[in-house]
Amino acid sequence: MFISIDADKCMGHGRCYAVAPDLLSDDDEGFVAQRGQCWEIPEGLLGQAEEAADACPEGAIAVLETAPSNA
Amino acid sequence: MTETTHRGCPVAHTDFTGTAPLYEHYKMLDNDREQARFLFNDTTDRGFFMLQRYDDVRDGFQQHDTWTTAVRSALRPNTASDPLLPQDLNGQEHVKLRRILNQFFAPAAVRRMEPMAQQRCIELIEELKPAGSCDFVAEFAIRYPTDMFLALLGLPVSDGEQFLEWSDEYFSALLAGDPAGATTAKASIMNYFDEAVNERRANPRDPKEDMVTRLVQARIDDVPLTQDEILTICLTLMLAGLDTTRSALGFIYTHLAQHDADRQAIIDDPTLIPKAVEEFLRLYPLVFQAGREVQEPQEFNGVELEKGDVVWLGIAQANRDPRKFDNPDEFDVNRPNVNQHIAFGGGPHRCLGMHLARLELKIVLEEWHKRIPEYRITPGTELRERGVQLSMAALPLEWEV
Numbered sequence: 001m002f003i004s005i006d007a008d009k010c011m012g013h014g015r016c017y018a019v020a021p022d023l024l025s026d027d028d029e030g031f032v033a034q035r036g037q038c039w040e041i042p043e044g045l046l047g048q049a050e051e052a053a054d055a056c057p058e059g060a061i062a063v064l065e066t067a068p069s070n071a
Numbered sequence: 072m073t074e075t076t077h078r079g080c081p082v083a084h085t086d087f088t089g090t091a092p093l094y095e096h097y098k099m100l101d102n103d104r105e106q107a108r109f110l111f112n113d114t115t116d117r118g119f120f121m122l123q124r125y126d127d128v129r130d131g132f133q134q135h136d137t138w139t140t141a142v143r144s145a146l147r148p149n150t151a152s153d154p155l156l157p158q159d160l161n162g163q164e165h166v167k168l169r170r171i172l173n174q175f176f177a178p179a180a181v182r183r184m185e186p187m188a189q190q191r192c193i194e195l196i197e198e199l200k201p202a203g204s205c206d207f208v209a210e211f212a213i214r215y216p217t218d219m220f221l222a223l224l225g226l227p228v229s230d231g232e233q234f235l236e237w238s239d240e241y242f243s244a245l246l247a248g249d250p251a252g253a254t255t256a257k258a259s260i261m262n263y264f265d266e267a268v269n270e271r272r273a274n275p276r277d278p279k280e281d282m283v284t285r286l287v288q289a290r291i292d293d294v295p296l297t298q299d300e301i302l303t304i305c306l307t308l309m310l311a312g313l314d315t316t317r318s319a320l321g322f323i324y325t326h327l328a329q330h331d332a333d334r335q336a337i338i339d340d341p342t343l344i345p346k347a348v349e350e351f352l353r354l355y356p357l358v359f360q361a362g363r364e365v366q367e368p369q370e371f372n373g374v375e376l377e378k379g380d381v382v383w384l385g386i387a388q389a390n391r392d393p394r395k396f397d398n399p400d401e402f403d404v405n406r407p408n409v410n411q412h413i414a415f416g417g418g419p420h421r422c423l424g425m426h427l428a429r430l431e432l433k434i435v436l437e438e439w440h441k442r443i444p445e446y447r448i449t450p451g452t453e454l455r456e457r458g459v460q461l462s463m464a465a466l467p468l469e470w471e472v
């Protein structure tokens with residue numbers, strides 16, 4: 001499973017890294033540091049990834065079965 | 072009443088600007104939302120198209136390329152003479168200024184303020200506690216964010232009382248749509264900021280930690296901010312940060328004073344407080360709408376919008392939309408999707424102070440309940456709320472000493 005964060009949609013609400021501290025972190029402007037990235041979710045962190053996706057008020061985070069072809 | 076529909080939207084006449092019994096505005100807002108997906112409200116000179124459901128409101132906040140803050144509030148569409156920064160900027164200009172400001176309001180920066188925020192909060196509570204009663208709004212809920220605001224600007228907290236008088240006067244005039252009614256108060260505030268900024272020009276501090284120093288030294292495309300711009304930023308932070316936090320505290324304490332089980336839950340387990348704060352922000356949104364002005368003709372989910380139209384982004388209606396949040400009228404500290412509430416707005420203008428506001432609310436709930444766990448609203452009190460942007464004029468509380 002993959003997690004992908006849309007850099008254009010992320011506005012720095014900071015809900016995702018609050019609920020998924022082992023998967024995501026914040027930069028010094030308050031955006032998620034991993035914005036614009038798509039990567040394979042490490043073992044055991046699928047729950048946090050799903051919580052992060054559900055916590056984002058901008059709908060910027062997606063949890064995907066497969067890596068998108070352009071990634 | 073001249074028309075019943077306007078470009079296909081039912082026309083509504085609900086007036087959201089008056090003072091009313093507590094929670095009355097939520098009833099009006101919920102009512103309008105359930106009447107039709109989109110409404111055209113004709114109570115202002117320009118009128119406004121109301122987006123009311125969660126999905127539409129969020130979508131609206133994300134239309135920032137063509138919907139700008141040339142109108143900031145659908146209820147007060149003609150405020151061009153009262154500049155605010157960063158609100159009034161849009162597009163890349165806005166992004167560049169936010170980039171400078173964000174680093175003082177990001178969670179990492181706000182964490183640096185925590186020890187000071189906690190200490191000041193304890194002092195204020197200890198000062199009130201022996202009396203056994205207070206007007207929570209005037210004696211606590213506005214003083215605390217005012218002190219925090221001064222601290223953020225690196226100014227002495229001892230100026231708080233004087234400062235509060237000016238800011239209250241100016242803010243009330245602005246909300247009433249009559250900024251000219253408070254020119255003296257505004258002049259005093261601007262004068263005060265002017266001195267502070269000049270002091271920092273003369274004696275710069277570490278620009279990584281001190282916001283005013285950073286503003287003085289910052290360059291956008293190689294051009295420094297003007298003195299006027301810096302003063303406008305200070306004024307904006309004051310207008311955006313004080314009344315909102317006071318108001319949030321008023322609604323939260325009204326709820327806790329009347330719901331023993333919810334209060335007991337956070338006393339028994341203070342680690343619930345951050346989640347409770349989010350749920351309070353969802354349930355009692357006080358900035359209940361944001362405005363935008365349409366810059367290009369556009370169809371939005373079936374509504375034909377024209378250049379110059381005013382759009383209402385119904386924050387409170389979205390937060391209380393049953394299509395998004397089950398039993399939206401209930402306080403549920405374990406609500407699974409609470410983080411998606413949009414009490415702080417969305418898109419590039421999302422509240423700059425959200426992480427600071429969250430910290431302040433969390434600290435107050437923690438420290439207050441350690442010291443004054445039991446309290447009640449003074450019997451016989453009639454609670455009321457101001458329109459435009461909700462706030463309570465008074466909240467008398469009492470407790471045993």
Ligand code: HEM
Pocket residue numbers: 140143156157158159169307308311312313315316319357358361362386413414415416417419420421422423424425427428
């Ligand atoms: C519970 C407290 C607060 C609430 C509910 C709140 C709500 C909001 C909302 C809804 C917006 C978006 C307006 C729009 O999109 O047009 C906003 C913007 C803003 N808020 Fe807050 N706010 C709060 C506290 C604060 C604090 C403490 C500060 C600063 C010290 C602050 C500073 C700002 C600024 C500067 C903006 C404009 C951002 C921009 O346009 O880029 N707010 N706030």
Ligand code: SF4
Pocket residue numbers: 005009010011012013014015016017030031032055056057058059060061
């Ligand atoms: S919750 Fe969403 S908007 Fe906020 S930082 Fe995370 S991805 Fe960005």
